[in-house]
Amino acid sequence: MARVACIMVADFSIAALVRSNPAFAGMALAIGKSLAPHAELEAVSPRARELGIRPGMTIAQARAISSELVVTHRSPAAESSAHAALLDAVESVSPVVEPGAPGCAWIDLAGLHRIYNGEEEITAELVRCVRRVGMEPAAGVAANKELAHLAARCGGVRVIEAGREREFLNWLPLDMLSLGKSDRGDDLETTLARWGMRRLGELARLNPDAVGTRLGRRGVELVRLARGGSHAPLVPRRRAEFFAESVELEYGIELLEPLGFVMRAMLERLAERLSMRGLVAGDVTLAFGMSGHRSFNRQVAVAAPSNDVRAILTLINLSLEGEPPEAAVESIRIEIAPRVPRPAQTDMFLPPSPAPDKLQTTIARLAALCGPGNVGMLSAENSHRPESMRLDAFAPPPAPPIPENAPAKNVTQLVIRAIRPAREIEVMCSREIPEFVRGENLGARVISIAGPWRRDGEWWLGCTADGNPHADSADHDSAPHRGLELHDGRMFGAHPRRVSAENLKALSSLTPAPSPIPHRNGASGHNEHTGMNGAGKCGFIRDYYELALEDGGVYRVFRDLNSHKWFLDGTYD
């Protein structure tokens, strides 16, 4: 036999307001249709009820009873967030949940007896979960949705055991129901009171056809409900794709710090909802409503999903510091994409590595300090340009097993300190051989020289009809002596250490051409690459030198053959 639980939050609009602003807790709070003195109150808090304030009073009447009353507007954003939180809370107990009116949800209890010991324990768990999201619910368990709803309306926790539904209905006062009006427009509560009906059981004894004749369809539904005969199926909702919290502010916030206080509370509520579902926070989407009906949207990537509110808030703050909203923020909506938590067990025998959440926070802080584009994993790009680099997000792979007894070396690799962008210098040459170098903080005679090594590329860009540089690049690399050019007894091309043995033989057998040193400005016609280059403006072509100067440094310089200027590219250090 089916068993359904209903969770309902009384005075939901008040509960949603208190949830979004905990300062309202315990206060005499009321929601008015407007804030004018003659406006009626829609809902009141338990404290206001204690003071004798009831819904339907005007604000002036309520204030005459108690001066401590706080009257405010309804907050659809807070109610929407609270309802979503309610559904998340009950979904952490049962996967089959049907959302009802705001503040109400039905839960299918089928199969839960394997996890919990009885319906009382299930109900207690449901209530505990809803309390975790900041609301005080009432719960009812019965054979169908309507009965469970009626049981929940009675307040507290009420379990209607199977077979005792008629007993419960016989007791239930009619004023517990919102009867509404009949098809003729008569007030049902007044009509039934005139008939002498006080409890639902008395209504169940009437003939449905006769009641239908007098009260219409609504009357028949009431009799069916009174007999416990309703069996509307439970329609479960789809799993939420994101978790959202919204807040409407009473006044605009211009500074990031107070904005952070508001967002922290929202993130804490979201983290609680996520943790109840066994999920963690992934990427965050911010949507701010600003003054002047403007909006501000921002996506904050969370590389290491977690429910650490402090870390997420730091990421958001750092992102906002880079590009803050242009105007005062009047409403905030935070959406979080849920992620399944990853196992974080580390190996005892591997070197430690930064915790993912701390690492992403650190990278975000560094990006805020150094500027975006200056933090990450720097690597050489697969490009023909020697100075091209690429910056990727830093995500260190898992550590490999530590190699044992790695042989120690006696020599190390010489590293170059790059100068980006290359600094223009002045080089004085004698018969095309650099002899003196002068530039910013530089001025010395050349004492040793290696080169030139010619590097050119990208001449096909803009020159090919099909715009496919890869095809050209493949031909470029497959040439038998690609990269080696000999002019006037001097070799231009790839560095000899990167030349294969076959190419070295080819190099040795080459006969120098009698033509002068070619320049990319089209002076020489014998060079096939120069010829393809046309005017030499389609790509780059450089002659690289390693120069040991009198000042003690060894520098890598190049001469741009398109502009005939010299540049300092780096220092060997």
Added chain:
Amino acid sequence: MAALPQPVWSESSSSIPVVRIASKIADKKPQQLEFSGVFRGHELTRKDRRLSSGLAPLDALIDGGIPRGRISEITGLAGSGKTSIAASFAAFATRRGEVAAWLDASGAFDPESMAAAGVELRRMLWASMKTASASRIARAALAAGPHARHQSAIVKAAELVLEAGGFGLVVVDFGEAPRALTYASSLRIARAAERSGAAVIAIAPWRMCGTFAALSLAASRAETSFSRLAPGAPVIFDGLAVDAMVARNKMGGTGRRVRVRALVDPIPIPIPVPVDAHPQLDRKEFPARISASS
């Protein structure tokens, strides 16, 4: 006035257990007690708590490597080989799976040559302070003067990285730093390094951290080598011979020095020497000097 009771220093039976416990502790080897944290200072300077460079002569010079949890400086002018030495430490750390960071004040990090040096770039977090906007740097150094702002940014970055924890090595490349760090900045880095346990290398033309550096290696270029692969082949740049001297070492050994070779291509490709090299390739007027020394 009543006399105060005199303390009893007799070797009574009640004091014997204390003496016994003390003697037990004294008999233990320090390695067996390190878990208690009592010998924390000693632990930081243990040889197996050091980060090796993978270079045998250099490791022998500094007793196995640079200490973890401390600042080590590698100083030298441009072209002295200090960056290559720092890269060897980074290569060793990243190859064994540790995560490292390279904080670059001047934007001089060259990924191609670093990868060639064995640095696993996927484990190397790079951050450059070169193009950081003035407002950001000023925010990081509100109280600092105009000359100290770039340094304050890199000190702040070093602190951030060290506070994250889990990094095995943090290289702080000060570039052409105009002056040494202030005591306060050096102390902040030193304390952050001790808390995180990471080895910190400071690269600069001169000593930056003063007394807060546990080790200071002064690098200087001893020799520059150019050569030809074959008769008639073009002159190529081989590399440098670097003299590394221990300018300061809190663990002893100050003044010792060793020569390390830093080559453009430390593992030469076996290329057969062409026997039929064309005589015209050997240009006598080419002004290269073979093995020019500084």
